[in-house]
Amino acid sequence: MATPMLECLALAAIVCGLDPGACLDHLRSRSPACDLIPAYEDLLEENVALALLARDSIPWASSVPESIFLRYVLPARVSQEPLVAWRPEFMRYTLPIALSSPDLETAALRIGAWCDSICDYRPTQARDQSPLVTWSSGIGRCEELTVFYIDALRSAGIPCRQAYTPWWTVCDDNHAWTEVWTPRGWKFGESAARVDSLGTPPWFAHNASRAGLIVAIAPDSVPGALAFRGGVSVLNVTENYADFAVLRIADDSTAVAVNVVNWGAFRTLATLRPPVREVRLGGGVYMLSWGWPLEMAVVTLAPGDTLVFDCTVPSPLPDYCEMNKEVGDL
Template identity: 35%
Template sequence: MKQVLWILLAFVLLCACEEKHFMTDPDYRRMVEQDFQKKKEVLEGNPGNLFAVFDSPMSVEEREALMFLYAYSPLIDLSFSGGDFLLKHVRWAFQAREAMPWGKDIPEDIFRHFVLPVRGGKENLDTARIVFYKELKERVAACESMEKAALEVNHWCHEHVIYKPTNARTRSPLATMLTAYGRCGEESIFTLAALRAVGIPARQIYTPRWAHCDDNHAWIEVWVDGEWKYLGACEPEPRLNIAWFTLPVQRAMYMESEVFGKYNGQEEIVYVNESGSGVNVTSHYTRTVPTVVQVIDENGQPVENAKVEYKIFNYGEFYPVVTLYS
């Protein structure tokens, strides 16, 4: 009898010590592991041993999160920033999830794609997550809700950055904070970094061309209590889903978000490549209807992988706002 009790006790202790997965879906986890191995093969024999960080002590959850970042990060991020940099960001993202009241309510896939990633667009990487968390943690912890916290973060962003057109490549969040100005792309990357720093899921939204004028625009959506809502980056309003572009966006032809990694959300996925996914969010802002285009050859047979471009007349040319393949 004692032997049976000891076996049961050992089993209970083993279960208690088993660490939880960062990616609980085994099929998704297997896909990420395969993409990670592909990235490892590409970089095999690199002089700096870019994968040495995986020999460091870390939890199962941290290891899987780091593997996810490695699998879908551009090669330049791994080469210039390195594994220690990414592991540090993983740990600060987890710290924000534990510290913030809303952290436990964020679904796994939303956290994975919209809080954890370091990169928001095509900016240089920096340690903004750490700096912004220290700046904002006390300020947002006092907010009554996740939505009020998002609005408070945007107020903080407005205190530090104002709009000013620039022609250079999008700066990193800390560089934008240093100059205290930026165009919409830089303001949205700055705001995105601040929101993610305190565990609020955020993504950049982009319309390649407006329908009412020769220009484009970028802004932010935040995931609040199960719903995506928008805000003008560094342009605080008393509530979400209101901005200077609320009316113009209803006439826009197409809005998209580039998502880090392979995303299986409910929105329309317009493309998936080695580093991320393109999500059509047009229906969040205006009325839409499905459009089906069939490409056929001279014999009336469907053509596979034919390039189809949707264009809008802007800046004196027909500009492709989205490209799809049959």
């Protein structure tokens, strides 16, 4: 049964060609179980209603394809941050910015500048804080700033998604950032970077060009995804940032983890679980692991290579191996 919130915006939704009830069903079917408790019902309905209101109010927002809107504007959360009613708070500021912008990319840049005027980078805790806490405190680490930027963009009808590298291969730690959908394709937009155009090479561009794996998150089931779990697809977008090689697993049944060294230990970039049998990786040296008792092998990939690895063939570890080698040194 439709609530007053959805009913009052039904006309606006008809104008932009989307049904509020269908959008709510879409959101619920792709939300984690923890978001579907009765306490969040009103929040999810408000999220849908305001997303449709922005789409109907901003002249260029209705040109965003329906599939892109449902996947990259409608979601009520970005990552593992607490679920809060962020959309009405952001819209008070982002909607006027979007309405005064001639196109989506200009609006994204202006909203990015607004975000940068409020928040700056500073390490916080391991668990993501909500975007409203980031707003009130004025600080956040990279993923929290990304959540803040994505929520700000989505509140103005701008499709966007989180991208990240699980672990750098040439230095310690990892990083997350925002990708913005435009009619000309996806462009990255870094938080706290103060750039003049989307796609401007960010501070981490050199590291990204040498990354082992870069992924983007889609809250939906997307064909060809590297992984799908919890209603979320992990998309391999490494080729948009770095020259890559292809690692292919020969057998059809073994789960194989691809590992690198980071913070003095082996860290998993991705696990290839059947039916996923190949992955695009940046050039580098990788430790593969599989089975129990655990088996391991070291492989070297240069950009342009295709390596077919057979887990059934014994491959003893070398006595000595340099894992974090530059692509030019391979």
